[in-house]
Amino acid sequence: MLRMFRICTPLTLFAFASTLASAQFVYKPAAPRTLLRAGHVLDVHTGKETAGETVIIEGDHIAGLAPTASTPAKPGDRVVDLTGYTVLPGLIDVHTHLTMATNFDPYFELTMTHGKEAILGVENAKVTLEAGFTTVRNVGANGFTDVSLRDEINAGHIPGPHMQVSGPPLGITGGHMDENLLPEQYHVVGEGVADGIPAVQHMVRQNIKYGADLIKIGASGGVLSKGDDPQASQYTLEEMQAIVADAHRLGRKVAAHAHGAQAILWASEAGVDSIEHGSYLDDAGIAMMLKHGTYLVPTAYLIDWIQQYGNLPALYQQKMKDVSAVEKQNAIKAIKAGVKIACGTDAAVYPHGLNAHELDVYVNQFGMTPLAAIQTATLNAADLMGWTAHVGSLDTGKWADVIAVQGDPLHDIKLLQHVPFVMKSGVIYKDEAQPTAVDKPQPTQGGFGATISTAALPNLPPISENSF
Incomplete structure (x- = not known):
């Protein structure tokens, strides 16, 4: 083997390395x-x-x-x-973050790169698929890493679920979707930050330009963010109406992160397709959701997981306690009132692959029948995604x-x-x-037009199945 490499010319070595680097593996059914x-x-x-x-x-x-x-x-x-x-x-999970990890250390967030997110996405996509979730909505990722992840899965290069992706979520300056951990001197702004009607319209169109299947917005403050209040509305009604109008006209649905009652009411009135979390949902919000047919995505299991395993930094702890005290009882109230429910988990707030624990909460804490719970992760989720023709039933x-x-x-x-x-x-x-x-990935044409095969390299050790 060493002798073979000694007699290779630099051009030959370059061609060999380039061919290996450009190898693409595609999963294919084993039989017609x-x-x-x-x-x-x-x-x-x-x-x-x-x-x-x-x-x-x-x-x-x-x-x-x-x-x-x-x-x-x-x-x-x-x-x-x-x-x-x-x-x-x-199964279907309509609220995931495949390019994110379960790590609440602010320094971890500040040192995250698009490259790291992409690598995390490859790992988490496989874990999620093998947990039985063959379809997800990814509602928030930096650098359009979820767009790239979706495209590579669709091309068959890596294993993962069918994905609808949002790219960077839209939010106000200083809001839940902004980057608030660094002081003013660094001038760091979240990728999806947009204020005012012209700016939010531009951001919707930009996200769609770069591959977003849906639009995710921050209608209220959040829990795992610094300096904002989950009960405070962030986008105005008029801004959300502009977002929804552009998104719907361009064939995209809108998912609204909304904890606070005012934000839920305004987002539903504006016509968003789903309320994510819905912690402080009240009677007025329920009535508005029923009027517009808005889905609620409860993301309830994360509360149990955080209480048992979470180790939140002090700046998030009180907000999590406050939200946890009310979210489930308001979800039960919404279910009893007839609000449509779709299964969504916020996976990344707890470890990926535990998605089905959400359904256990629906049955054993919310009082749903097992069939109704399964329908939230099949028929209902498919309807919310606009994919009823493709997924959700056999x-x-x-x-x-x-x-x-x-x-x-x-x-x-x-x-x-x-x-x-x-x-x-x-x-x-x-x-x-x-x-x-289990079906194995099959190699396709490499960068020089030659199929990558160990048979073509008789003097080299075989390429591991796990090396792609």
Whole structure:
């Protein structure tokens, strides 16, 4: 091997290194048709659990469901034995921060770079997907790192969920979306800061220009930010109306971070599509949300996790205590009033991969039935995202996003906290019963037009599957 490198010319070495660096790996289904032989299939529309059904996958879409007894395998089919499992659609989390980590140290925030965020995103996307969440909304990331993460996942270069992304969230000067940790002499401003109607219109259009699928705004102060009050409204009604008008006209929905009652009321009146957190939601806000069909995304489990494991800096502790004291009871009030609920977790405030704990809160603290809780992470979340045609159920023509659990999640919602089987777009990313059946990334053309293959490099050691 050393001798081979000694006789290589510099040009040859450059070409070899460049080819390896430009190698791209794409996940592809192993067969044109995959038959998932299920013990039971959960219909999230009705709650019916049909025994002995087969989910028929063609390429990356669901071709249909049929009784296993009348669905024989054809030559070339891949058959997956899930007869010991309950099969249901991949779950959806509409409030994640995949490019962020669970670290509340202000110095950690100040030393974060776009490069670090991108690397965190690759790790957290895989963890989230393997937790059974095949679709997410990423509501806030610096440097459009979530746009890049989405694009690389869509290209098949890295594993991760389907993503809708917001890029930098919009907020007022000194508000929750601004950078408030450094003194004036550094003149640091959050990427999405915009004040006044012309400025917020420009920021909406700029985010869309650089790839945002939705717009995230700070309607109120927050908890994990310095110097602002979660109960204080930040954007005015008029500013939010301008944001919503531009976003909707350009085909994007708007998610509003809103803790305070006034902010919830104004954001709902302005026409945002979802209220995130909703801690101080009152009767007027509930009425406005019902009037406009606004979703509530409770992000409730993070309260439990912070109380048990969190180690917040002193400047955030009192705000967290105040919000935690009221958020859940107001969410219960909203649910009883008929406000639409979509599952969102604020993953990054607690570790990624624990997303399904949110559904346990809905059932065992909010009083939802297990089916209603699952619907928040399937049908409702898909509706909020405008992706009902693609995700949220195992209907014919939708993306082949399928998970399976041992046991019945309608009897024990906690089963969703451990998902042994995950398929996204017809690709198996996790199968604990048959680890060798997990689809491996296949190399595509390198930078010099040659497929990267160890067969083409007989004198070199094999390239590890984990090296991409």
